[in-house]
Amino acid sequence: MSYEDNARIISDDIFELVNECFDQERSSRNNESRLNFFDTYNDYFVLTDDGSYSINSKEINHKVETLHTSTGAISESFEKFIKPMKFDYTTDIAILDICAGLGYNSSAAIADFMKNSTANLTIDMVEISKATLACGLLVPSPIPEHDITRKAIENELIKQNYATLSLETTEIPENIQINVFIEDARQTVQKLKDNTYDAIFLDPFSQNMAPELFSVEFFKQFRRLIKDDGIIATYTSSAPVRSGFIESDFYIGLGPIFGRKQGGTLASHNPLMLDYSLPKNDEIRIALSDVGIPFRDPGLNNTSDYILEKRTEERHNARHTTKISSAVKTPIFLGKEMDDEKLKRRVERNLAKMNIPSTTSEEARYIVEVENRYNEKQDDKNNSTTRIIEMKKRLKKIKEGN
Numbered sequence: 001m002s003y004e005d006n007a008r009i010i011s012d013d014i015f016e017l018v019n020e021c022f023d024q025e026r027s028s029r030n031n032e033s034r035l036n037f038f039d040t041y042n043d044y045f046v047l048t049d050d051g052s053y054s055i056n057s058k059e060i061n062h063k064v065e066t067l068h069t070s071t072g073a074i075s076e077s078f079e080k081f082i083k084p085m086k087f088d089y090t091t092d093i094a095i096l097d098i099c100a101g102l103g104y105n106s107s108a109a110i111a112d113f114m115k116n117s118t119a120n121l122t123i124d125m126v127e128i129s130k131a132t133l134a135c136g137l138l139v140p141s142p143i144p145e146h147d148i149t150r151k152a153i154e155n156e157l158i159k160q161n162y163a164t165l166s167l168e169t170t171e172i173p174e175n176i177q178i179n180v181f182i183e184d185a186r187q188t189v190q191k192l193k194d195n196t197y198d199a200i201f202l203d204p205f206s207q208n209m210a211p212e213l214f215s216v217e218f219f220k221q222f223r224r225l226i227k228d229d230g231i232i233a234t235y236t237s238s239a240p241v242r243s244g245f246i247e248s249d250f251y252i253g254l255g256p257i258f259g260r261k262q263g264g265t266l267a268s269h270n271p272l273m274l275d276y277s278l279p280k281n282d283e284i285r286i287a288l289s290d291v292g293i294p295f296r297d298p299g300l301n302n303t304s305d306y307i308l309e310k311r312t313e314e315r316h317n318a319r320h321t322t323k324i325s326s327a328v329k330t331p332i333f334l335g336k337e338m339d340d341e342k343l344k345r346r347v348e349r350n351l352a353k354m355n356i357p358s359t360t361s362e363e364a365r366y367i368v369e370v371e372n373r374y375n376e377k378q379d380d381k382n383n384s385t386t387r388i389i390e391m392k393k394r395l396k397k398i399k400e401g402n
């Protein structure tokens with residue numbers, strides 16, 4: 001099966017129905033199949049708590065994910081992708097929307113921009129699946145600005161002979177340009193120009209489904225594409241994603257919490273663009289344990305399974321050699337007294353392999369002393385990234401015995 005078939009990703013039922021709908025439109029040149037689609041098949045759409053619709057992915061590794069959080073699909077776009085941005089509305093703005101799906105994130109960006117600016121907005125939307133973009137033409141628009149995004153999607157789907165009729169009546173305002181790339185985002189990013197974007201929205205499925213969209217090599221492309229004050233936003237709090245950003249020369253910060261227990265992740269080349277630190281234990285685990293080994297995709301063309309397997313292998317090799325074992329969350333006990341004797345024995349066995357005699361040893365305290373500087377509010381000298389890098393250095397020093 002090709003990468004595109006795998007990444008096609010929406011559930012097979014709806015995928016086939018959507019394709020049928022547009023096949024009919026092509027053969028009949030009649031608008032009925034598209035106009036009646038939602039009423040006929042609304043059971044295939046997932047209503048989220050704010051009244052906007054989502055769709056299900058197909059089953060991968062026995063898991064089905066919904067494209068958006070059940071707490072609210074369009075609310076998620078505003079909360080996680082728009083609110084953390086610090087746009088300068090007096091100048092032109094450019095956004096790269098990766099994994100554009102139904103176009104909600106772009107639509108939220110348009111709504112925000114139209115409220116605040118009269119300059120120019122460019123959005124480059126990237127989505128691998130025509131059928132998913134086409135779903136964006138079939139769901140009820142959650143906000144009026146979604147109609148602008150729909151027009152851009154429709155134009156591209158007509159250009160690519162997927163849709164036939166021009167049914168979207170909303171015009172794209174003159175100061176807004178929307179380009180739609182229908183391909184693997186890993187290919188698109190290699191074609192885009194340096195230093196272009198004020199924001200990158202990164203909204204793939206979870207890391208186990210799509211590790212290729214969270215790799216160090218992919219993020220290195222972002223480093224080239226984003227302006228120095230630009231911000232990348234993604235919903236995940238995953239350790240390998242966060243460490244992948246650091247390895248790609250970004251600072252990281254805590255993103256907003258919405259529909260999940262943990263906040264997402266923000267990344268920028270300028271630490272002053274990122275207000276909040278990650279939780280302390282996240283910093284410690286990323287810096288010191290094998291859970292912080294990122295995803296790698298040299299050549300930007302490997303399969304998800306290959307990337308996952310290689311990371312498992314790298315974690316295995318790093319454990320007890322360059323990283324503390326992540327088992328029983330060992331590193332978070334550094335510098336702490338432990339009451340649970342059984343757990344303590346396991347933790348200290350793991351630590352001993354890294355030349356750290358006990359959780360309260362001088363070595364342990366030296367490594368996590370860095371966290372005494374922890375502050376929820378970040379600044380350019382003292383932030384999650386500087387602390388993670390410093391703890392990594394200290395662990396290396398202890399392990400190498402100098």
Ligand SMILES: C[S@@+](CC[C@H](N)C(=O)[O-])C[C@H]1O[C@@H](n2cnc3c(N)ncnc32)[C@H](O)[C@@H]1O
Binds near residue numbers: 067103183213
């Ligand atoms: C969580 S959904 C995104 C929802 C979307 N941001 C929205 O506003 O509706 C993830 C999307 O990533 C797309 N996708 C998967 N692999 C991709 C790839 N390699 N390149 C671009 N898009 C991809 C899927 O088709 C799916 O639509």
